[in-house]
Amino acid sequence: MRILVCGGAGYIGSHACTVLAGRGHDLLVADNFANSSPRVLERLRRIIGAPVFFQQADLRVRADLDALFDGPRFDAVVHFAALKAVGDSCRRPLDYFDNNIAGTIHLLQAMQAAGVKRLVFSSSATVYGDPDSVPVREDAALRTTNPYGRTKLVMEQLIGDLCESDPSFHAANLRYFNPVGAHPSGLIGEDPGGVPDNLMPYVSQVAVGRRERLQVFGGDWPTVDGTGVRDYLHVMDLARAHADAIDYLAREDRSLTVNLGTGRGVSVLELVRAFAKASGREIPYEIVGRRAGDVAQVYADPSLAQRLLGWRAELDVEAMCRDAWRWQSMNPDGYGSAAVDEAAAGEVASQHEWDALAAG
Numbered sequence: 574m575r576i577l578v579c580g581g582a583g584y585i586g587s588h589a590c591t592v593l594a595g596r597g598h599d600l601l602v603a604d605n606f607a608n609s610s611p612r613v614l615e616r617l618r619r620i621i622g623a624p625v626f627f628q629q630a631d632l633r634v635r636a637d638l639d640a641l642f643d644g645p646r647f648d649a650v651v652h653f654a655a656l657k658a659v660g661d662s663c664r665r666p667l668d669y670f671d672n673n674i675a676g677t678i679h680l681l682q683a684m685q686a687a688g689v690k691r692l693v694f695s696s697s698a699t700v701y702g703d704p705d706s707v708p709v710r711e712d713a714a715l716r717t718t719n720p721y722g723r724t725k726l727v728m729e730q731l732i733g734d735l736c737e738s739d740p741s742f743h744a745a746n747l748r749y750f751n752p753v754g755a756h757p758s759g760l761i762g763e764d765p766g767g768v769p770d771n772l773m774p775y776v777s778q779v780a781v782g783r784r785e786r787l788q789v790f791g792g793d794w795p796t797v798d799g800t801g802v803r804d805y806l807h808v809m810d811l812a813r814a815h816a817d818a819i820d821y822l823a824r825e826d827r828s829l830t831v832n833l834g835t836g837r838g839v840s841v842l843e844l845v846r847a848f849a850k851a852s853g854r855e856i857p858y859e860i861v862g863r864r865a866g867d868v869a870q871v872y873a874d875p876s877l878a879q880r881l882l883g884w885r886a887e888l889d890v891e892a893m894c895r896d897a898w899r900w901q902s903m904n905p906d907g908y909g910s911a912a913v914d915e916a917a918a919g920e921v922a923s924q925h926e927w928d929a930l931a932a933g
């Protein structure tokens with residue numbers, strides 16, 4: 574299939590590209606690099622073994638969307654493009670509403686105008702807020718606690734309304750739990766700008782010596798060891814789910830909403846110990862007060878994804894830590910670490926070449 578990958582230069586999108594290309598799909602990556610590096614495209618070329626077709630585009634700009642859809646028709650769109658930092662969304666909510674919600678509306682309008690009827694959408698466990706019970710099923714109450722989460726919920730709802738209005742339009746709404754880890758090559762991975770908000774990138778940066786010690790937010794939660802419990806999921810398992818969702822939409826001609834997680838809760842200290850073992854590095858930490866808005870434990874019931882997509886997570890916490898560490902140690906400064914690129918300069922194909930390929 575010909576697939577448009579919006580936000581494909583980002584953390585999860587880039588990993589999904591490796592799996593989608595591996596299944597023989599032709600990809601056009603669109604991104605505005607709001608939270609990613611052009612270097613990703615070069616790294617992807619090395620992993621995939623072929624040029625990555627790329628078009629710089631901002632989903633808020635209609636002319637950019639017109640340019641994207643001005644070619645042979647896409648069979649599906651995978652939509653990763655969003656701003657995703659919870660704290661940042663509290664400081665500038667309008668930017669999040671504009672980028673995430675308005676960007677999605679423009680994308681859906683462009684799809685509708687072009688007659689593209691399949692969408693895979695990146696939703697999040699954030700739509701469950703503080704769930705009443707775990708494991709969380711898809712029919713749990715939806716109640717988010719911050720502007721970022723509200724954008725995800727609104728996007729889910731407007732995609733749902735579009736599916737209702739047009740019976741031939743189908744969406745796979747994928748609610749990710751906590752994606753971590755990296756491609757086994759160590760060439761692509763998570764590269765947060767500034768101080769990482771999330772646990773795994775923070776731990777990795779402590780291990781590599783970029784940060785002194787981890788602050789563990791709360792040691793008095795009602796959990797196995799008093800620290801927060803989450804459902805960490807290897808990004809390559811998550812990437813595979815997107816290819817499975819595309820197959821589902823093509824095969825079943827119907828929409829779905831599924832959780833993507835392992836179904837297993839892991840505490841902060843369990844993750845720290847696993848990372849120390851995988852990296853052979855000590856991870857100094859101190860237990861501090863709880864982070865505002867945090868919850869004790871959240872993990873998925875992923876059985877619906879298994880039933881509908883035939884998907885289940887296969888990689889364990891050891892593999893997540895091993896691959897996160899390989900990425901971090903090969904790229905101590907993320908995509909700013911030039912040594913890996915200097916080894917192989919390559920090319921990124923243009924939209925023009927994509928059109929030529931797609932045309933025949």
Ligand code: NAD
Nearest residue numbers: 580582583584585605606607608609631632654655695697
């Ligand atoms: P990311 O920031 O690494 O990737 C998002 C990509 O979208 C970036 O490359 C960014 O430059 C691009 N982008 C943002 N706004 C854009 C716009 N207006 N036009 C074009 N490109 C734009 O984030 P990620 O971790 O890869 O997350 C991908 C998706 O998954 C997001 O929608 C996010 O909300 C969702 N999600 C992420 C997590 C997580 O923990 N990483 C968890 C649940 C859901």
Ligand code: UD1
Nearest residue numbers: 659697699750751770771772775788789790801802803867
């Ligand atoms: C975060 C997002 C959430 C998103 C989810 C999955 C926030 C507030 N929420 O939540 O919207 O859906 O990721 O990507 O960012 N921790 C520490 N020290 C740290 C960082 C984290 O102890 O420096 C702890 C947290 O308290 C938590 C666990 O580690 O118990 C995981 O935290 P994090 O990686 O931020 O994920 P979520 O809290 O699930």
